[in-house]
Amino acid sequence: MQWMVWTPVTAWFFVFxxxxxxxxxxxxxxxPTVARKGFLPIVTTRGDRLFIGLLGSGYICLAWLGLTDLPLWYGVGIAAAWLVTVMRWG
Known part of the structure; x- marks a missing residue:
């Protein structure tokens, strides 16, 4: 039986x-949150914006890995900026 290998970075990601x-x-x-409409085309709560931000961040990182040869840390920076933007103004 094979086990999933948890690197420290992977573990810290899930802890975060x-x-x-x-x-x-x-x-x-x-x-308690109040639903509001920001730049996203739907009315969202804090939890909705967190979910959308995390999902978008994951796609940004995957696209970065698939489309560039640059270090992933640049993509992580862009993904973090996306998450902060969605949480603040989404």
Whole structure:
């Protein structure tokens, strides 16, 4: 039987996602969200924007890997900027 190899970077990625979800839960309990419309063409809540931002960030990283030979860290920077933009103004 083969096991999935967890590198430290992979483990920290999933820890980061879990911490973000826990923080969003606490934030929701302390200050309930109000649905609003930003630059996205739909009305969204904080959780919606987090999901859209994470999904978009994943696609940005995959496109970066598939379309360029540059280091992935540049793509991660663009993906992080996308996530922050969606969370703030989405």
């Amino acid at each position: 996602i879990g911490v973000m979800l826990c923080c969003m839960t606490v934030w929701e309990v302390v200050s």
